[in-house]
Amino acid sequence: MINKNAKLSKKLKRLVPLGIGEPLPLFVKSAKGAIIIDVEGRRFIDFTSGISTVNLGHANKKVVQAIRDQAGKFLHTAFMVAPYELYFQVAQELTKLTPGKFAKKVFFANSGAEAVENAVKIARKFTNRPAIVSFTHGFHGRTLLALSLTSKVKPYKFGFGPFAPEIYHLEYPYSYRRPAHCQTEDEYIDTLLRSVEEEFFKGVVDPEHIAAVIIEPVAGEGGFIVAPPRYLQGLAKICKKYGILLIVDEVQTGFGRTGKWFACEWSGVTPDLLVCAKSIASGMPLSAVVGRREIMDSVQPGGLGGTFGGNPICLAAALATIKEMKRLNLPKRAREIGEEIEKVFKYLERTPPSASCVVGEARGLGAMWALEIVKNKRTREPDAKLAKKLIRRLFDSGVMILGAGILGNDLRVMPPLTIQESDLKKGLNIINSLIR
Ligand SMILES: Cc1ncc(COP(=O)(O)O)c(C=O)c1O
Secondary structure (H helix, E strand, O other): OOOHHHHHHHHHHHHOOHHHOOOOOOOEEEEEEOEEEEOOOOEEEEOOHHHHOOOOOEOOHHHHHHHHHHHHHOOOOOOOOOOOHHHHHHHHHHHHHOOOOOOEEEEEEOOHHHHHHHHHHHHHHHHOOOEEEEEOOOOOOOOHHHHHHOOOHHHHHOOOOOOOOOEEEEOOOOHHHOOOOOOOHHHHHHHHHHHHHHHHHHHOOOHHHEEEEEEOOEEOOOOOEEOOHHHHHHHHHHHHHOOOEEEEEOOOOOOOOOOOOOHHHHOOOOOOEEEEOHHHHOOOOOEEEEEEHHHHOOOOOOOOOOOOOOOHHHHHHHHHHHHHHHHOOHHHHHHHHHHHHHHHHHHHHHOOOOOOOEEEEEEEEOOEEEEEEEOOOOOOOEOHHHHHHHHHHHHHOOEEOEEEOOOOOEEEEOOOOOOOHHHHHHHHHHHHHHHO
Protein backbone atom coordinates (compact mmCIF):
# COMPACT_ATOMS: atom_id res chain seq x y z
CA MET A 1 0.00 0.00 0.00
CA ILE A 2 2.75 2.45 1.06
CA ASN A 3 4.55 2.28 -2.27
CA LYS A 4 1.53 2.33 -4.50
CA ASN A 5 2.24 5.77 -6.01
CA ALA A 6 5.87 4.83 -6.63
CA LYS A 7 4.82 1.62 -8.35
CA LEU A 8 2.35 3.45 -10.58
CA SER A 9 5.00 6.06 -11.33
CA LYS A 10 7.15 3.32 -12.81
CA LYS A 11 4.24 2.22 -15.01
CA LEU A 12 3.69 5.80 -16.10
CA LYS A 13 7.32 6.05 -17.18
CA ARG A 14 7.10 2.73 -19.04
CA LEU A 15 3.78 3.22 -20.84
CA VAL A 16 3.09 6.93 -21.21
CA PRO A 17 5.03 9.11 -23.67
CA LEU A 18 7.31 11.75 -22.17
CA GLY A 19 5.34 14.40 -24.08
CA ILE A 20 2.56 14.16 -21.48
CA GLY A 21 4.96 15.98 -19.18
CA GLU A 22 5.36 15.68 -15.48
CA PRO A 23 2.02 15.32 -13.67
CA LEU A 24 1.82 15.85 -9.90
CA PRO A 25 3.26 12.81 -8.10
CA LEU A 26 0.01 11.16 -7.08
CA PHE A 27 -2.43 8.68 -8.54
CA VAL A 28 -6.07 9.38 -7.92
CA LYS A 29 -8.28 6.91 -6.16
CA SER A 30 -11.33 9.11 -5.77
CA ALA A 31 -12.39 12.73 -5.92
CA LYS A 32 -15.39 14.49 -4.42
CA GLY A 33 -16.15 18.21 -4.22
CA ALA A 34 -12.76 19.90 -3.87
CA ILE A 35 -10.94 16.93 -2.35
CA ILE A 36 -8.80 14.37 -4.14
CA ILE A 37 -7.77 11.16 -2.39
CA ASP A 38 -4.82 9.27 -3.79
CA VAL A 39 -4.12 5.54 -3.90
CA GLU A 40 -2.24 5.77 -0.59
CA GLY A 41 -5.18 7.45 1.13
CA ARG A 42 -3.60 10.92 1.20
CA ARG A 43 -6.03 13.85 1.06
CA PHE A 44 -5.40 16.86 -1.18
CA ILE A 45 -7.24 20.16 -1.45
CA ASP A 46 -7.71 20.62 -5.18
CA PHE A 47 -7.04 24.20 -6.29
CA THR A 48 -6.78 23.10 -9.95
CA SER A 49 -10.34 21.89 -10.70
CA GLY A 50 -8.93 19.59 -13.38
CA ILE A 51 -7.77 22.76 -15.19
CA SER A 52 -11.01 24.64 -14.53
CA THR A 53 -13.17 21.70 -15.60
CA VAL A 54 -14.98 20.81 -12.40
CA ASN A 55 -16.30 24.22 -11.36
CA LEU A 56 -19.24 22.31 -9.89
CA GLY A 57 -16.85 20.07 -7.93
CA HIS A 58 -15.71 16.52 -8.47
CA ALA A 59 -18.39 13.88 -8.96
CA ASN A 60 -21.43 15.97 -8.18
CA LYS A 61 -24.23 13.59 -7.17
CA LYS A 62 -26.82 14.98 -9.58
CA VAL A 63 -24.40 14.90 -12.50
CA VAL A 64 -23.33 11.33 -11.74
CA GLN A 65 -26.99 10.28 -11.55
CA ALA A 66 -27.77 11.99 -14.87
CA ILE A 67 -24.85 10.12 -16.49
CA ARG A 68 -26.10 6.81 -15.05
CA ASP A 69 -29.66 7.45 -16.19
CA GLN A 70 -28.61 8.37 -19.72
CA ALA A 71 -26.24 5.39 -19.95
CA GLY A 72 -29.23 3.17 -19.26
CA LYS A 73 -31.11 4.67 -22.22
CA PHE A 74 -28.56 4.92 -25.06
CA LEU A 75 -24.85 5.70 -25.33
CA HIS A 76 -24.44 6.86 -28.89
CA THR A 77 -26.29 7.13 -32.15
CA ALA A 78 -24.25 9.96 -33.78
CA PHE A 79 -26.35 13.10 -33.68
CA MET A 80 -25.74 13.69 -37.40
CA VAL A 81 -27.36 10.32 -38.14
CA ALA A 82 -30.05 9.85 -35.49
CA PRO A 83 -30.62 13.03 -33.44
CA TYR A 84 -32.06 13.36 -29.94
CA GLU A 85 -33.76 16.05 -27.89
CA LEU A 86 -31.01 16.42 -25.27
CA TYR A 87 -28.96 18.33 -27.85
CA PHE A 88 -31.64 21.02 -28.09
CA GLN A 89 -32.14 21.17 -24.33
CA VAL A 90 -28.49 22.00 -23.67
CA ALA A 91 -28.32 24.26 -26.75
CA GLN A 92 -31.31 26.20 -25.46
CA GLU A 93 -29.66 26.68 -22.06
CA LEU A 94 -26.46 27.93 -23.70
CA THR A 95 -28.28 30.42 -25.90
CA LYS A 96 -29.82 31.85 -22.71
CA LEU A 97 -26.65 31.83 -20.59
CA THR A 98 -24.33 33.41 -23.18
CA PRO A 99 -24.37 37.18 -23.70
CA GLY A 100 -26.34 38.68 -26.61
CA LYS A 101 -30.09 39.00 -27.01
CA PHE A 102 -30.06 38.00 -30.71
CA ALA A 103 -31.05 34.63 -32.21
CA LYS A 104 -28.31 32.04 -31.71
CA LYS A 105 -27.44 28.52 -32.75
CA VAL A 106 -25.17 26.00 -31.01
CA PHE A 107 -22.75 23.40 -32.33
CA PHE A 108 -21.32 20.73 -30.01
CA ALA A 109 -17.88 19.14 -30.25
CA ASN A 110 -15.69 17.16 -27.86
CA SER A 111 -12.81 19.37 -26.74
CA GLY A 112 -11.83 23.00 -26.44
CA ALA A 113 -9.44 22.74 -29.38
CA GLU A 114 -12.09 21.17 -31.58
CA ALA A 115 -14.59 23.91 -30.76
CA VAL A 116 -11.95 26.58 -31.49
CA GLU A 117 -11.22 24.97 -34.87
CA ASN A 118 -14.91 24.89 -35.72
CA ALA A 119 -15.36 28.52 -34.73
CA VAL A 120 -12.54 29.40 -37.13
CA LYS A 121 -14.15 27.35 -39.93
CA ILE A 122 -17.48 29.10 -39.37
CA ALA A 123 -15.88 32.57 -39.27
CA ARG A 124 -13.96 31.92 -42.49
CA LYS A 125 -17.05 30.65 -44.27
CA PHE A 126 -19.23 33.54 -43.14
CA THR A 127 -16.75 36.30 -44.00
CA ASN A 128 -15.12 34.60 -46.96
CA ARG A 129 -11.79 35.82 -45.55
CA PRO A 130 -8.79 33.65 -44.62
CA ALA A 131 -6.85 35.33 -41.81
CA ILE A 132 -7.29 34.81 -38.08
CA VAL A 133 -5.75 36.99 -35.40
CA SER A 134 -4.90 35.61 -31.98
CA PHE A 135 -2.72 36.89 -29.15
CA THR A 136 0.66 36.49 -27.52
CA HIS A 137 0.18 34.66 -24.18
CA GLY A 138 -2.93 33.00 -25.65
CA PHE A 139 -3.71 29.29 -25.55
CA HIS A 140 -6.35 27.67 -27.73
CA GLY A 141 -5.45 23.97 -27.77
CA ARG A 142 -3.07 21.43 -29.21
CA THR A 143 -4.52 20.38 -32.58
CA LEU A 144 -2.70 21.92 -35.53
CA LEU A 145 -4.90 24.95 -36.16
CA ALA A 146 -5.51 25.58 -32.45
CA LEU A 147 -1.77 25.20 -31.83
CA SER A 148 -1.07 27.70 -34.59
CA LEU A 149 -3.28 30.17 -32.73
CA THR A 150 -1.53 29.37 -29.43
CA SER A 151 1.38 31.51 -28.36
CA LYS A 152 3.75 29.66 -26.00
CA VAL A 153 6.52 27.97 -27.96
CA LYS A 154 8.10 25.60 -25.44
CA PRO A 155 6.76 23.06 -24.84
CA TYR A 156 3.51 23.47 -26.80
CA LYS A 157 4.73 24.36 -30.30
CA PHE A 158 8.37 23.41 -30.27
CA GLY A 159 9.23 21.13 -33.21
CA PHE A 160 5.64 20.76 -34.42
CA GLY A 161 5.69 23.15 -37.37
CA PRO A 162 4.94 24.04 -40.04
CA PHE A 163 1.87 25.66 -38.58
CA ALA A 164 -1.38 26.62 -40.28
CA PRO A 165 -0.99 29.69 -42.49
CA GLU A 166 -2.84 33.01 -42.20
CA ILE A 167 -2.54 33.23 -38.43
CA TYR A 168 -1.29 36.53 -37.00
CA HIS A 169 -0.58 37.44 -33.39
CA LEU A 170 -1.33 40.69 -31.62
CA GLU A 171 0.18 41.67 -28.26
CA TYR A 172 -2.04 40.60 -25.32
CA PRO A 173 -2.69 43.47 -22.90
CA TYR A 174 -0.28 42.36 -20.18
CA SER A 175 -0.09 45.41 -18.01
CA TYR A 176 2.44 44.07 -15.49
CA ARG A 177 5.00 43.67 -18.26
CA ARG A 178 4.05 46.71 -20.34
CA PRO A 179 6.84 48.71 -21.95
CA ALA A 180 8.42 51.36 -19.74
CA HIS A 181 7.25 54.21 -21.97
CA CYS A 182 3.61 53.44 -21.04
CA GLN A 183 3.41 54.86 -17.55
CA THR A 184 -0.19 53.92 -16.81
CA GLU A 185 -2.41 51.03 -17.80
CA ASP A 186 -4.71 53.44 -19.65
CA GLU A 187 -1.79 54.74 -21.68
CA TYR A 188 -0.80 51.15 -22.47
CA ILE A 189 -4.31 50.24 -23.63
CA ASP A 190 -4.50 53.32 -25.85
CA THR A 191 -1.11 52.50 -27.35
CA LEU A 192 -2.10 48.89 -28.04
CA LEU A 193 -5.42 49.79 -29.62
CA ARG A 194 -3.92 52.56 -31.74
CA SER A 195 -1.21 50.24 -33.00
CA VAL A 196 -3.82 47.75 -34.29
CA GLU A 197 -5.07 50.22 -36.87
CA GLU A 198 -1.92 52.27 -37.39
CA GLU A 199 0.69 49.50 -37.53
CA PHE A 200 -0.75 45.96 -37.51
CA PHE A 201 -3.32 46.56 -40.27
CA LYS A 202 -0.72 48.38 -42.36
CA GLY A 203 2.43 46.39 -41.75
CA VAL A 204 1.20 42.86 -40.96
CA VAL A 205 -2.25 42.01 -42.37
CA ASP A 206 -4.97 43.99 -44.10
CA PRO A 207 -8.22 44.10 -42.09
CA GLU A 208 -10.23 43.11 -45.17
CA HIS A 209 -8.27 39.87 -45.13
CA ILE A 210 -9.19 39.02 -41.52
CA ALA A 211 -12.12 36.70 -40.79
CA ALA A 212 -11.90 36.82 -37.00
CA VAL A 213 -10.02 37.87 -33.92
CA ILE A 214 -9.95 35.24 -31.17
CA ILE A 215 -9.17 36.23 -27.58
CA GLU A 216 -9.39 34.82 -24.06
CA PRO A 217 -10.87 37.50 -21.74
CA VAL A 218 -8.42 36.19 -19.13
CA ALA A 219 -5.37 34.46 -20.59
CA GLY A 220 -5.58 31.11 -18.77
CA GLU A 221 -2.46 29.17 -19.64
CA GLY A 222 -0.85 32.59 -20.07
CA GLY A 223 -0.96 33.08 -16.28
CA PHE A 224 -4.39 34.57 -15.56
CA ILE A 225 -3.62 37.87 -17.22
CA VAL A 226 -6.88 39.79 -17.14
CA ALA A 227 -7.59 41.78 -20.30
CA PRO A 228 -8.81 45.20 -19.10
CA PRO A 229 -12.49 45.79 -20.05
CA ARG A 230 -11.52 48.96 -21.91
CA TYR A 231 -9.15 46.98 -24.10
CA LEU A 232 -11.81 44.39 -24.94
CA GLN A 233 -14.33 47.14 -25.69
CA GLY A 234 -11.82 48.88 -27.99
CA LEU A 235 -10.97 45.63 -29.73
CA ALA A 236 -14.67 44.84 -30.29
CA LYS A 237 -15.13 48.29 -31.80
CA ILE A 238 -12.26 47.79 -34.22
CA CYS A 239 -13.63 44.38 -35.22
CA LYS A 240 -17.04 45.86 -35.93
CA LYS A 241 -15.58 48.72 -37.97
CA TYR A 242 -13.79 46.32 -40.33
CA GLY A 243 -16.37 43.51 -40.50
CA ILE A 244 -14.12 41.19 -38.51
CA LEU A 245 -15.83 38.62 -36.29
CA LEU A 246 -14.97 38.54 -32.60
CA ILE A 247 -14.52 35.05 -31.17
CA VAL A 248 -14.22 34.84 -27.40
CA ASP A 249 -12.52 31.71 -26.11
CA GLU A 250 -14.20 30.99 -22.76
CA VAL A 251 -12.93 27.44 -22.49
CA GLN A 252 -11.10 28.18 -19.22
CA THR A 253 -12.89 31.35 -18.10
CA GLY A 254 -16.46 30.20 -18.72
CA PHE A 255 -19.12 28.58 -16.62
CA GLY A 256 -19.05 30.79 -13.58
CA ARG A 257 -15.30 30.74 -13.03
CA THR A 258 -14.85 34.52 -13.06
CA GLY A 259 -18.00 35.39 -11.13
CA LYS A 260 -20.26 35.62 -14.16
CA TRP A 261 -21.35 32.81 -16.44
CA PHE A 262 -18.85 34.10 -19.00
CA ALA A 263 -15.90 36.41 -18.41
CA CYS A 264 -16.65 38.66 -21.39
CA GLU A 265 -19.74 39.85 -19.50
CA TRP A 266 -17.44 41.88 -17.21
CA SER A 267 -16.57 44.15 -20.13
CA GLY A 268 -20.04 44.20 -21.67
CA VAL A 269 -18.54 42.89 -24.91
CA THR A 270 -20.79 40.53 -26.87
CA PRO A 271 -18.86 38.20 -29.16
CA ASP A 272 -20.15 36.97 -32.52
CA LEU A 273 -18.99 33.47 -31.60
CA LEU A 274 -18.32 32.14 -28.12
CA VAL A 275 -16.36 28.95 -27.51
CA CYS A 276 -16.84 26.99 -24.30
CA ALA A 277 -15.78 23.58 -22.99
CA LYS A 278 -14.21 22.28 -19.75
CA SER A 279 -16.73 22.93 -16.92
CA ILE A 280 -19.74 22.78 -19.24
CA ALA A 281 -20.18 19.06 -18.46
CA SER A 282 -18.27 18.65 -15.17
CA GLY A 283 -15.46 16.62 -16.73
CA MET A 284 -17.27 14.78 -19.51
CA PRO A 285 -15.80 15.69 -22.91
CA LEU A 286 -18.09 18.32 -24.38
CA SER A 287 -17.47 21.68 -26.01
CA ALA A 288 -19.62 24.15 -27.86
CA VAL A 289 -19.60 27.00 -30.32
CA VAL A 290 -22.45 29.41 -29.63
CA GLY A 291 -23.03 32.11 -32.21
CA ARG A 292 -25.29 34.46 -34.06
CA ARG A 293 -27.75 32.43 -36.11
CA GLU A 294 -26.84 33.93 -39.49
CA ILE A 295 -23.13 33.27 -38.87
CA MET A 296 -23.66 29.70 -37.68
CA ASP A 297 -25.91 29.01 -40.68
CA SER A 298 -23.35 30.18 -43.24
CA VAL A 299 -21.79 26.71 -43.37
CA GLN A 300 -23.16 24.29 -45.97
CA PRO A 301 -24.94 21.14 -44.72
CA GLY A 302 -22.34 18.53 -43.83
CA GLY A 303 -19.63 21.16 -43.31
CA LEU A 304 -19.79 20.77 -39.54
CA GLY A 305 -19.91 17.59 -37.54
CA GLY A 306 -17.96 14.73 -35.99
CA THR A 307 -18.79 11.24 -34.76
CA PHE A 308 -18.90 11.98 -31.05
CA GLY A 309 -19.85 15.69 -30.96
CA GLY A 310 -22.83 16.18 -28.68
CA ASN A 311 -22.57 12.72 -27.16
CA PRO A 312 -25.77 12.06 -25.18
CA ILE A 313 -24.02 11.15 -21.92
CA CYS A 314 -21.95 14.34 -22.08
CA LEU A 315 -25.08 16.35 -22.81
CA ALA A 316 -26.94 14.75 -19.91
CA ALA A 317 -24.00 15.70 -17.68
CA ALA A 318 -24.11 19.25 -19.09
CA LEU A 319 -27.83 19.64 -18.44
CA ALA A 320 -27.44 18.46 -14.85
CA THR A 321 -24.36 20.69 -14.41
CA ILE A 322 -26.19 23.79 -15.59
CA LYS A 323 -29.18 23.03 -13.36
CA GLU A 324 -26.97 22.53 -10.29
CA MET A 325 -24.83 25.58 -11.00
CA LYS A 326 -27.95 27.71 -11.28
CA ARG A 327 -29.47 26.24 -8.12
CA LEU A 328 -26.29 26.93 -6.14
CA ASN A 329 -25.74 30.32 -7.84
CA LEU A 330 -22.09 29.43 -8.40
CA PRO A 331 -21.13 32.59 -10.31
CA LYS A 332 -21.94 34.50 -7.10
CA ARG A 333 -19.99 31.98 -5.05
CA ALA A 334 -17.02 32.47 -7.43
CA ARG A 335 -16.98 36.15 -6.54
CA GLU A 336 -16.98 35.34 -2.81
CA ILE A 337 -14.18 32.79 -3.21
CA GLY A 338 -12.27 35.31 -5.31
CA GLU A 339 -12.49 37.92 -2.57
CA GLU A 340 -10.96 35.50 -0.06
CA ILE A 341 -8.14 34.57 -2.43
CA GLU A 342 -7.56 38.21 -3.32
CA LYS A 343 -7.11 39.16 0.35
CA VAL A 344 -4.34 36.61 0.82
CA PHE A 345 -2.69 37.11 -2.58
CA LYS A 346 -2.67 40.92 -2.44
CA TYR A 347 -1.19 40.67 1.04
CA LEU A 348 1.57 38.45 -0.36
CA GLU A 349 2.13 40.96 -3.16
CA ARG A 350 2.54 43.78 -0.63
CA THR A 351 4.71 41.80 1.80
CA PRO A 352 8.35 42.83 1.61
CA PRO A 353 10.29 40.16 -0.25
CA SER A 354 11.99 37.48 1.79
CA ALA A 355 15.44 36.37 0.74
CA SER A 356 14.03 33.46 -1.20
CA CYS A 357 10.65 34.50 -2.59
CA VAL A 358 9.22 37.52 -4.33
CA VAL A 359 5.65 37.91 -5.46
CA GLY A 360 5.82 40.36 -8.34
CA GLU A 361 2.10 40.58 -8.97
CA ALA A 362 -1.11 39.04 -7.67
CA ARG A 363 -3.91 39.19 -10.23
CA GLY A 364 -7.18 37.53 -11.06
CA LEU A 365 -10.88 37.73 -11.76
CA GLY A 366 -13.57 35.93 -9.76
CA ALA A 367 -12.22 32.59 -8.57
CA MET A 368 -9.17 32.46 -10.83
CA TRP A 369 -6.09 34.02 -9.26
CA ALA A 370 -2.38 33.89 -9.99
CA LEU A 371 0.86 34.92 -8.35
CA GLU A 372 3.71 35.95 -10.61
CA ILE A 373 7.00 34.90 -9.03
CA VAL A 374 10.03 37.05 -9.79
CA LYS A 375 13.63 37.28 -8.60
CA ASN A 376 13.43 40.98 -8.01
CA LYS A 377 10.40 43.26 -7.72
CA ARG A 378 12.08 46.10 -9.59
CA THR A 379 13.57 44.22 -12.54
CA ARG A 380 10.67 41.73 -12.64
CA GLU A 381 13.02 38.99 -13.75
CA PRO A 382 10.91 35.82 -13.79
CA ASP A 383 11.71 32.96 -11.42
CA ALA A 384 10.32 29.82 -13.03
CA LYS A 385 12.54 27.56 -10.94
CA LEU A 386 11.14 28.89 -7.69
CA ALA A 387 7.56 28.73 -9.02
CA LYS A 388 8.07 25.05 -9.79
CA LYS A 389 9.56 24.43 -6.37
CA LEU A 390 6.60 26.13 -4.67
CA ILE A 391 4.12 23.97 -6.58
CA ARG A 392 5.95 20.89 -5.33
CA ARG A 393 6.19 22.15 -1.74
CA LEU A 394 2.46 22.99 -1.73
CA PHE A 395 1.70 19.53 -3.03
CA ASP A 396 3.74 18.02 -0.21
CA SER A 397 1.62 20.09 2.18
CA GLY A 398 -1.61 18.78 0.66
CA VAL A 399 -2.57 21.59 -1.73
CA MET A 400 -2.69 21.08 -5.49
CA ILE A 401 -2.06 24.16 -7.64
CA LEU A 402 -0.88 24.67 -11.23
CA GLY A 403 1.90 26.59 -12.93
CA ALA A 404 1.32 28.86 -15.93
CA GLY A 405 2.68 31.65 -18.10
CA ILE A 406 4.94 31.75 -21.12
CA LEU A 407 7.77 32.53 -18.72
CA GLY A 408 6.76 29.59 -16.51
CA ASN A 409 6.80 31.72 -13.35
CA ASP A 410 3.09 31.96 -12.50
CA LEU A 411 1.18 30.00 -9.85
CA ARG A 412 -2.48 29.44 -10.70
CA VAL A 413 -5.28 28.86 -8.24
CA MET A 414 -8.83 27.94 -9.32
CA PRO A 415 -10.67 25.82 -6.75
CA PRO A 416 -13.98 24.13 -7.48
CA LEU A 417 -16.72 26.66 -6.76
CA THR A 418 -18.35 24.20 -4.38
CA ILE A 419 -15.28 24.07 -2.11
CA GLN A 420 -16.05 23.99 1.61
CA GLU A 421 -15.17 27.22 3.38
CA SER A 422 -12.84 25.36 5.77
CA ASP A 423 -10.88 23.76 2.89
CA LEU A 424 -10.58 27.09 1.09
CA LYS A 425 -9.22 28.75 4.23
CA LYS A 426 -6.91 25.86 4.99
CA GLY A 427 -5.49 25.83 1.44
CA LEU A 428 -4.98 29.59 1.42
CA ASN A 429 -3.30 29.48 4.85
CA ILE A 430 -0.86 26.87 3.59
CA ILE A 431 -0.03 29.00 0.51
CA ASN A 432 0.31 32.09 2.69
CA SER A 433 2.68 30.59 5.21
CA LEU A 434 4.77 28.72 2.66
CA ILE A 435 5.34 31.83 0.55
CA ARG A 436 5.99 34.04 3.57
C1 LIG B 1 -8.62 29.01 -23.34
C2 LIG B 1 -8.46 27.61 -23.83
N1 LIG B 1 -8.83 27.31 -25.08
C3 LIG B 1 -8.74 26.06 -25.55
C4 LIG B 1 -8.23 25.03 -24.78
C5 LIG B 1 -8.13 23.65 -25.34
O1 LIG B 1 -9.05 22.83 -24.74
P1 LIG B 1 -8.87 21.24 -24.84
O2 LIG B 1 -7.69 20.88 -24.02
O3 LIG B 1 -10.17 20.70 -24.31
O4 LIG B 1 -8.68 20.92 -26.29
C6 LIG B 1 -7.84 25.30 -23.46
C7 LIG B 1 -7.29 24.25 -22.60
O5 LIG B 1 -6.71 24.45 -21.58
C8 LIG B 1 -7.96 26.63 -22.98
O6 LIG B 1 -7.59 26.94 -21.73
